[in-house]
Amino acid sequence: MDQIDRERLKEVLEFIRSHAPRPVLSSLEAELAVIEQYIVNARAPRIALVGRRGSGKSSLVNAIFGAPLAETGAVLSTTAAGTWYQYEGPNGSLEVLDTRGLGEGERPAGATEEDAVAENLKAVRDRCPDAILFLVKAVDVDAWIQNDLEQVAALRGAISRRHGFEPPVIGVLTQVDQLAPADVAEPPYDDPEKRANIRLALEKLAERMERLLDRPVRVFATSAYMRYRDGVRVVDRRWGIDELVSYLVETLPGEAQLTMGRVAGVKAAQTKIAGALIQSTASAAAAVAATPIPLADMPILTGMQVLMVTGIAYLAGRRLSREAALEFIGALGVNVGAGFALRELARGLSKWLLPGGGSLVSAGVAYWGTYGLGQAAVAYYIENQPIEAARKLLEQSRDRIVKKP
Template sequence: MSAEKDFSADVSAILGKAFAEFQKHMEEDKESNRLNVLVLGKSGVGKSSLINAVFGKDMAETGQGKPVTRGFEKFGDDNGLNIFDTRGIESENFEETISDIEKFLQENVAKGSAEDQIHIAWLCINESLRRVEGEERVLEILKKEKIPTIVVITKAQQDKDEKGESFREKVIEILKINHEDCIRTRAVEVSDDEGEIKKIMGIDTLVNRSYLLLPEGKKSAFAKKQHYNKTMRREALKEDAFSKVKYYTAAASTVAATPIPFSDFAILLPTQVAMILHISKVYEMEINQENATKLITALTAVAGAGYAVKMGVGAVLKFIPGLGSVAGGLINATVAGTTTKLMGDAYIEFLDNKFMDNVLTPDFVLKNLPIFIEQK
């Protein structure tokens, strides 16, 4: 019983230090992870369906937004995604709505904080209505504030009317925009009168164009947060995760800059645990005390049996191909960095291998990571 208490105390102490290191680096990452998207259009244009199609979650459900200023609601998650949704741009109260949009954007610029800047805007027009009313004024405001903007034709069913005239071409002509910045979309599948299913369309084009128009420093954030282009997201997550490994590898090497005895290997554990927590967060797992404990338990497979706290030196060395033993029974910066990097790389390989299955949770990691490592 005493040993179990000691073990629990050790885990608690390690978790405390790991959380502190993890949260410190998360704070440093906060700005680069933030993505602010402004979505505008008339009521019923399909903004919520568009948002959900791109970002892969029901974040734009009615009543779920948080009012941020008159005429605007904000939807988001705890990973830095913020969607600003305007009330409908209707003929009724049109001037008031336009004034609200101008004020909202000007106030954000005046704050001078990167946190408040809009990174891209989607101006939505319903194809079935076949009218452009007021969108010119809105687009003028967005251009004035130098916000990259895509005109999104929503609920696309039939571009050409009975006279053979293209609604998309009409929109492009009226708004005086480039063809590539006017995209027809259908955010949900629909069936016509004959029962034919019309599939989702145009979302891939919207995602790719948004990525190109975004400021360089926001491309990665968008690639990670959008869920429609799974290949784009997978590569962006992996790239970000490897950057975390690089950061924590350097941190572990610094800890062992002055060689430490094998018996003191636990000094490295908070850094290594923080790395695993951070990589898990990159892959949008919920990180709390319970889940962190599950992830630590799963790590026993990454570095060998008994890793969690009282990891034997042999397990660490066994995990480093060709290392064998270290002279003098000391862990230096190279050993500390190598073990940390191998641990992070193995964890990313596991997550990437399972990415397309859409099953990544701490419980799944706890159950399947040991099997994955054992089969390598």
Template sequence: MDYVEELINRLDFSIPKKAKDLVINALKSDEITSIMEGIKERRPPRLVIMGRTGVGKSSLINAIFGTYLAETSAIEVGTKDSQVFQYKKNDEVIFEIIDTRGIKENLNALSSTAEEDLKNVIEEFEPDVFLLLTNGADRSTLREDAVYLKEVYSSLDITVPLITVITRIDDIEPARIKEPTRYTQKKKDNIAIKEQQVSQVLEEVGLSDTFIVPVSSYIEWNHEDPESLSPGERAELVIEFDGRYNIDKLVNFLEENIDFRAAVYLMLNNKLDIAIKKIADKFVKVFSTASAGVAITPIPASDILVLIPIQIVEVTLIAYLSGQKIDSKMAREFILSLGGVALFGLGLRFVAQQGAKFLNVLIPGSGSAISSTIAYSGTYAVGTAAIAYYIDGKTKEQAKKEMEDAKKEEQLQ
């Protein structure tokens, strides 16, 4: 939060100390702190993946990023031992994984000592999520796999999301259809039946609190044998046929439910433009909430004088996410250029010019108080305009229209 305080201290107009302290405290909310720290301390997601040998673990990771990150083989699939390892892209770690040996091998071979070792490895790893991968075209081992997962998970002193990924749904009948946009109703119905069957088994073994998602990781690359290539050559592979299905649904769940530091890292390394927009949207919501909180807090100053710095910081951070570094003056001028709609008819230019003198100015008909609804909708509208202008690359006229529409929409809710 030092960066936010620095922005407040660098405002190009003065505000009273008590008002400044209120702004800083409002921007020290847990949500805003979490976002700021998440961006600053972002790290690769840590996953525990459990599944039978050949269920498609590496293919799933590749499908998430649309890049050949892992060695995937149609002949020798999977890993032989439980181990912690990394998926990298251009020498940058993208994922950290504990990939257990194929579950079947674990069930047959793990001694009590080995089970304790696995438990210790997982706890020291501090995973963000557990993934159980089960073959969509074969449910014969699902119950056994689920029981094993429950035993491992329940023995741990951690609580993280559980996801059951039904893989290879492209092999569900009619298996000849690989392109998701051409899935017939029969194939979709069969996928839904499979999902219901998996849900029932998980509930029966006591794993009802798990997110279930059927996926296809099917990708054809522009090389017949990717594993014969060097890591650098694999990174250059291009998708010739994309049969991925529901991968976006899985990624969205991860982004919304894992540690925010890992979620930010995942977003920024997956689809950068979408990631920036998502983070900016979070900023808009939490800054709007902070503004609403200020509006219901008694202060010896006009609320509007406190909302201005909040909105300036909001615009500055959104511009920063887009790669543009602006100061408080530029942020204020951006808001002024849009007409100051957020400040319910009272010109921002007037406020900025008057500075501390504004303490003696009362908003007609409302004294010095602003409703939390107006404060929220105004800050939300400013944030929406900033996203439109700095991130979406729209003109100021277009941004102004989006600001006006956003304000109306929020006030109607």
């Protein structure tokens, strides 16, 4: 995110905090913290990929981005040490700890430690992963992976001691296209035998992980195979990646969720993040509007709504800036002045409910007006619906306000 954009968004948030009525500020702070975490503090997710050589770590990175960003090794181990990489895609970046592969047949060139675990532990001293993905080839789930899981537990323990945070460990079954029957290589793998083998492999991986890690775990079956020719993707057999990404979005810290949803472009995950942001913003708006201080609520409400629309636009691949919100508001046909973008919208909502267009926006008007605006932004940015559909959602919120007793 551009530092200028971040500073501008911080200014909006600080304005809200400094001008919110004192009676409501304490109850408002929890919702503002959510908004701040999602938007102002947005950063790249940090993911540690752990697995044996050939388990498909680089392929998984490529599958998440949908682009050949990470180098893959066909025969020899290509990761000499636990190393952090920042992969830049069209819509953002991921920080990936590409660990030295477990169970290597020979020590990679450039490795400084004989033991892969020692190399990997060094990599987490100064940077804390948000999550650990333990990758196992589907055809190897019956192999001896006890030592691999012990090394995962050691890595998690080192992170906990160093950073005071115990990252979740997620099991990823890779290369499910190689499970029998081999001739069923194209997703969605509707063949009953193939489905049964995938299910059995998942059950075995979950059982082994839970036994060693002493807690329930989530496991996902995936295929990340893609092939490119002259920079053009000619084969795409990705399967299960969206489900994995959606769970990652739920599991990551709030400040990393927005970028994860944006990078992967999974609409279900983006909609879930947007829903949480809309709920917090609408609740905050209602709390402010319920305080009977004429005219004091208007700029605060509009500031929160600008932040909400900005976050949703960013999720969908737009620049994280107030300009993105202004673009959307202009497309809605709302009159945008030089000050807060949504002042006219808030005034319009008050006219729907209050005779004569009173200046104080009620809690119900503020909540449903903000909620409707958020739903309109989701429709326009994430679902790629025309602006007319977004306007209709806003009108539905207006109708809900009018029908309230």
